Amino acid sequence: MLTTELGACEWFVWDLRRSNLIEREQLDQVIGEFLGKNPGAEPPALAEYLKNHNVLTEFQAERLLQGKTQGFVLGPFTLMDALGSGSMGTVYKAQSKTDNKYYAVKVLPRRSMWNVRIARRKVRLFEQCQHRAVVPFVDVGTAGGMHYLAWPLVEGETLDKIVPNEGKLTPELTVQYALQTAEGLALCHQQSLFHGLLKPSNLMVSPEGQIRILDFGIGCLLAETEGESLVDTMSTANSVNSGLDCSSPESIMDPTNLTPIGDQYSLGCVMYYCLTGQYPFPDGTAVEKMMAHQHKQPTPIKTLAPDTPDELIAVVERLMHKSPASRYSGCAEFMEALRPFAPTGAVRNQPTLSIPRLKAPPTPAQRAASVIPAAREAAPRLTPRPVSPLPPRAPSAYSAAPGLRAAPAA
Structure with a gap:
């Protein structure tokens, strides 16, 4: 196929090549098949064709139409x-x-x-x-x-979505989720690994009711290792600040001071959130929250959740003690303290999760078969890119395709 036959799709085809999303041979065949039937088509129509045949995703097509070719x-x-x-x-x-x-x-x-x-x-x-x-x-x-x-990639819904939608959790369900989290933390702590950024948005509940701890490993990168930090100071500070609602007092003082004992404090804050429906210090600026975690006590759990057993409240309060030395010696000790409150048999009042199952992605061969009916030998080929500059991208040429944004004019 001659380059001039690409018409208005010329720049989009070359951007597709630069993106490395589609193998060269497959791309040549797809373009030949499409333009053979639609010789005057615009880039949005080609993008829609590729989406409908599972060659591009909506995300990929939209970015390509914006002229973005890198980072795919x-x-x-x-x-x-x-x-x-x-x-x-x-x-x-x-x-x-x-x-x-x-x-x-x-x-x-x-x-x-x-x-x-x-x-x-x-x-x-x-x-x-x-x-x-x-x-x-x-x-x-x-x-x-x-x-x-x-x-x-795992399926589920995080606690920061469940609690606002379903309301505060029962003590039994809170303990079940805390025990599942603690079991995972205990195994990682044995390998000198810690989370460091535990919070409701990093705890996902699977459709089967199993806690999945997300973002595990980032805390290890933020902490100093072998005398050097693995990421820059600004990224470290921003990450800790984003989790201020559950940050331990010691990590607030030193963002690289992320430890297993700090995971206890954060898990205590998560339990407080599940039981009461709010964070320990929900109001105020970032600085005020920092000061509160270090010097203030949150609203008593009994005030916000009267049905919570006093003994369970005592466990949460010890997890959230300002002094690391006053918390539990390790996950095994506070798991033992939680077990008397764990539900037996079926979990009660468990939120219903409506989460679609992930489908197995099609293989490249399946994608090609769904798009290319002709034999490979009969497919037209693209000629090398000409030396002359590409034609300008006119926004009006793409505005006819709903749901797709055009690249701005040069």
């Missing part, structure tokens, strides 16, 4: 969708070229500098932490000037 592929991971963002970066749903499975990939800000050698050592430590509550930290790397972290 990070090491073995192809970014499929944006899941959310926080102080440490944006989280994406990604598919691994290695095993064709889905992962949650967090892309860190470009300013974040770290020691990848030490970070990879942390990844290997998680191989010893096989527990249903722990979503293991499986990969870390640098690609295209960006750093990324990867975990298996």
Whole structure:
């Protein structure tokens, strides 16, 4: 196929090539098939065609139409969708070229500098932490000037969504979730691994009612290791500040002072949140919250949740003691203190989760088969890119496609 035959889609096709999302041979065949039937088509129509045939996702198509070609592929991971963002970066749903499975990939800000050698050592430590509550930290790397972290993608709903929607949890359910979390923490603490940023948004409840601890491993990167911090000071401070509602007093004083004993304080704050429906210090500025965690006592649990047993309140208060030395000696001790309050048999008042199951992604061969009816030998080929500049991108040419944004004019 001659370059001139690409018509208005010329710039979009070249951006597709630069993105590395589609293999060159497959891309040539797809474009030839589409433009053979739609010779005057605009880029949004081509993007819609590729989405309908599972060659591109909505996220990928939208970014390409905006003229963004970089950052789709990070090491073995192809970014499929944006899941959310926080102080440490944006989280994406990604598919691994290695095993064709889905992962949650967090892309860190470009300013974040770290020691990848030490970070990879942390990844290997998680191989010893096989527990249903722990979503293991499986990969870390640098690609295209960006750093990324990867975990298996899991299904569920986090506690910071469940509590506002369902109301405060019963003492029994709170204890069940706390015990599941503590079991996972205990195993990791034995390997000198800690969470460091435990909070309701990092505790996901699966459709089966199992707690899954998210973002495990970031705390280890924020803390100083072998005399150096694995990420820059600003990223460390921002991450701790974003979790102020459950940050331990010692980590507030020193953001790199993230320890297993600090995980106890954070878990106590999570239990307080589940029992009362609010954080220990819900109001005030960041500075006021910092001071409160160090010097003030929260509203008594009995005031906000009168049905909570006094003995359980005592456990939560000890977990949230300002002095690390006054907390429990380890997970085993406070798990033993929690067990008398654990539910027996079926869990009562468990929130109903309506979460779609992840479908296995199609293989490249399946994608090609759904798009390309003709034999490969008969498919037209794209000629090399001409030396002359590409035609300008006119916004009006793409405005006819609903739901897709056009790239701004140069």
